[in-house]
Amino acid sequence: MKKNIVILGTQWGDEGKGKIVDYLSRNSAYVVRYHGGHNAGHTLVANHKKIILHLIPSGVLHSNVIGIISNGVVISISDLVKEIQMLEKNNFFVNKRLFISNSASLILPFHIAIDIAREKKLGANAIGTTGRGIGPAYEDKIARRSIRVGDLKNEKTLSIKLEKIVDYYNDQLISIYKCKPFDYKIILKDLLNAKNIIDDMIQDTTMILNNAIKNKKIIIFEGAQGSLLDIDHGTYPYVTSSNSTIGGVITGTGVGPKNLDYILGVTKCYSTRVGNGPFLTELHNDIDAYLSDKGNEFGSTTGRKRRTGWLDGVALRHSVQLNSLSALCITKLDVLDNLEEINICVAYQNIKTLKIHTSVSFNELENMKPIYKKYPGWMKKTLGVRKIENLPSAAKNYIKSIEEIAGIPVDIISTGPDRNDTIIIKNLFL
Template sequence: MKKNIVILGTQWGDEGKGKIVDYLSKKSSYVVRYHGGHNAGHTLVVNTKKIILHLIPSGLLHTNVIGIISNGVVISISELIKEIEMLKKNSFIINKRLFISQSAALILPFHIAMDVAREKKLGINAIGTTGRGIGPAYEDKIARRSLRIGDLKNEKQLSIKLKKIVNYYNDQLVYIYKHEPFNYKVILKDLLKAKNIIDDMIADTTIMLHNAIKNQKTIIFEGAQGSLLDIDHGTYPYVTSSNSTIGGVITGTGVGPKNLNYILGVTKSYSTRVGNGPFPTEVFNSIDDYLTKKGNEFGSTTGRKRRTGWLDGVALRYSVKLNSLSALCITKLDVLDGLKEIKICTAYQDINTLKIYSSLSFFNLTNIKPIYETYPGWMENTSGVQNIEDLPNAARHYIKCIEKIAKVPVHIISTGPDRNDTILIKNIFL
């Protein structure tokens, strides 16, 4: 039996990972967020009720699950508390079920101010961040000046460290970006107030996970963003500030690679991207209008319209290799129901040399055009279908073609936003 399962995105995020984590969590004991911050948004629909989570692991909606926010995550305590209160209002009991790594770095108000100020100054050359302070918080982590969750336990040391880092940011924000200075005493007061709310949630989560593995508990590791946004392996510089590929699980939790038994890559049946950066299969015509409306392609974190395009098989193959994927989960298959024909990019062509590329290199994406294979649409309703045999023949053929292009099997298909709108082709726990 597979005990430890990784679920991560293969595209530029927004693949529907949260729903899949939620769907599979009923058979797990722990669900772990291992990187990113509240720039991620996982939208779940449970009994027609929409729940949007940004920091708290999606599996916590099941009463049998313990949720862990591990050391690889950067945490805005104010946003975390908002989520905790939201779940309580929706009758989800999280007492003694949510734990936060003492080593997780904090996102503080000056990080957000710096993020926004930099993007504004860049103008048309902006990265397209969510403006949540994620990048500056990770910068502090690498520069070894972060405040971490565990620092909240010692008020005296917290005050000394906070004053030092506030002065560091005020020097830049005031003199370079003409921003009002931050008062460290105000921030300290807010942190101490928040600490009283989350104090009993702070733990050594690495030890918790090692004990869970020792006791043969089932663990799901929940990725945020997508592989093509990875700081090392994505479409740099239009990427996030953490490792959203498989390596982020190991560094972000302290769990070694031999304890990862199965890696599921989640991909939409088409492609989307939020923010700036290369997007080879992007469409701008009526297909964009259709996918945006039918797929409700607006960011759950920022509300921004997502850019849309056909499924990029070249990028998908790259993600399969990069993450050593065991299998794929295809989401939003039902969005394609109304299309007479559907395309998948299977190669790139250099517009200058006419050379054909079947593998991905981020250094030539600005000079290529996609080469497509076209498939017939099914023009039938697949929304809510739960058995593979009930899909139209053309839809099943499309899935088979994705398997052939990606060179890994499809084990799960999502046919709608509700947790039950799912086709399980293979029990991945076996």
């Protein structure tokens, strides 16, 4: 029996991981967010309610599940409190079911200000961040000057550390970016007020998780963003500031690799990307408009329109290799229902040398163009289909082609936004 399952994205995020985590976590004891911040939005539909989570693990919508925000996450306390209150308004209560690592670093107002100021100064060369302060917060973590969740427990120490770091950022905001400075006393007051709400949730989550493993509890690790946004292995510099590939689970939780039993890669059956950066299969035609509309391809965090394109098989194979994926989950199959023809990129061609590549370094993408294989559409409704045998034959052939390209099986197919619009080909817990 598989005890611990990792669910992560294989593309540039927005693959539909939240729904899959929500669906599978009914069988688990713990669900863990291990990296990223509130720049990632997971949209769920439960009991006909649309719930968008940014920090809290998707599995907490099940009353039997304990949510963990572990040390690899950077946390905006104010946004976390708002999220807890939003869940309570929708009758989802996390009291005594949500724990926050005392080692997680905080995102503070000056991180957000510096993030926005930098992007504005870069102009046309901007990375395309969400402006949520994620990058600057991770910078402070690596530079060993960040304020961590555990610091909230000691007001005197917190005040000293906060005044020092506010001075550090105020110097930059005033002299370089011509922005207004921050008063550390106001930030301190807000932090202490928020701390009163989450005080009992602050724990040593590494100890909690390793005790859970010892007691043979089922744990699901929930990835944010996608593998191609990984700070080390993604399309640098147009990436996020954390490790969204499998290594982030280990460093972001304190759980060792031998305790990870199954790794599921969530893959949208076409591609999308938010922000700037290379995107070889990007579309600029009627298909782009169709995918955006039918797939509701607008960021749940920013509201920005996502760039759309055909599925990139070369990039998918790269993600399979990086993450040692056990299998794939294909999402948004129903979005393709009305297309007469569907393409998958199966190779890249160098436009200068004309050489064909089935794998390539992301540093070489500038001179590449996609080579497509065409597949017939099924022109039938798959929305809400819950058994593989009920899919149109062309849809089943399309799924089989993805398996052949990726080199691993497809174990789950999502056919709609509701948690039950799901085809389980293989039981992950057996």
